[in-house]
Amino acid sequence: MNDKLKNTRDEIVRISGVNPKKCMKCGKCTATCPAFDEMEYHPHQFVAMVENGDIQPLLESESLYRCLSCFACVDRCPRGVEPAKLVEAVRLTVIRKKGGNRLKTDDIPALLDENIPQQALVSALRKYAK
Amino acid sequence: MKVSYFPGCTLKNKAKQLDIYARKCAEVLGITLEEIEAWQCCGGVFTTSRDEVATKLSSVRALQAAKEKEQVLVSVCSACHNVIKQTNHAMQNDTEFADRVNRYNDVEYDGSTKVYHYLEMLRDLVGMDKIKEKVVNPLNGEKIAAYYGCLLLRPNSVMQMDDPENPTIIEDIIKALGGVPVIYPYRNECCGGYVTMDDPEFSRKKSENVVVSAKNGGASRIITACPLCKYNLDKQAPDIPVVYLTELLAEALGVKEDGDER
């Protein structure tokens, strides 16, 4: 791991408040994750990859945008690792960068329909843009 | 009894039925929802990262406003409740975060406001017996599926509403209104949430699971407290109505307006 990646890893761990070393690799988080099918890296892999400093593939992964923040993995992890907080911290690392927004405000009008609640827009902006 | 009330942006727009009937039903049950002045949108989702401060200030201001009136803070939208409750928990337990927040705001907020979801208000401040007593149009055994989704129950260490894997709070209310609750496997699994803005097909699959599961249980209606759940489920439920729990309550308590569809 070079210094830059190491700093990124340390920052992710710090802002998430997660201690990846607590993970016992049981896979329960992944088993319960409703986004499992859609993720190239599953919640237990996020934990292991952050611990190993294998950050670059996570930063580039679409999996970041599939997480529903449903907290199933948080509640059902027997070790209290809270994988969702790591996923969030990695995603923030990407979208906080200049030009890193996943959702651009100009794209929004095309996504609207008559019934869409304001909540969908504000939530998506929180998760996909800074 | 008066409580502070945080309606939220969606309840002023697409989810007016959630707001209007929440107020009317509360009045029938002896509680006045006093809307907080000049509240700001909570942002819909709580950002779990500890260094994220600015996005949590609107919740802190609402909590502080309730504290100044010495009232509990109630919201009906599952998302507002989740964001405000998680923010309050962070103010109580993460001193570094709390210090940063208090440097933005004029006053020091200490996390002491009690936060209730409307459902908790019904259970803990009103009580099922009182609700039963006020029912004028009982649901006559109608089979109703309560949809919790994720935001009401999780993370359980913070939300503390009910058993997150086997909740009963909405079912108890359905029973108090004379209905029969349907217990179905997907009632506390996510509907696909905001990912509908990024990958609608993925959200569609999640919502479909919920709707099919509720229908297999024999439900004639699904109830929710979350406008985004309703939006996602509605799209997969052409043949089963998805209504806000406050609408169901309003029907049973006899405060649903004439001309409103059943």
Ligand code: SF4
């Ligand atoms: S459930 Fe917890 S302990 Fe098990 S693999 Fe996931 S993070 Fe690790």
Ligand code: SF4
């Ligand atoms: S919070 Fe994200 S990672 Fe965790 S179970 Fe839900 S979708 Fe999966």
Ligand code: SF4
């Ligand atoms: S959760 Fe929703 S309705 Fe509530 S204020 Fe926040 S975004 Fe708006």
Ligand code: SF4
């Ligand atoms: S079920 Fe869906 S909209 Fe509802 S609380 Fe979960 S993500 Fe939100």
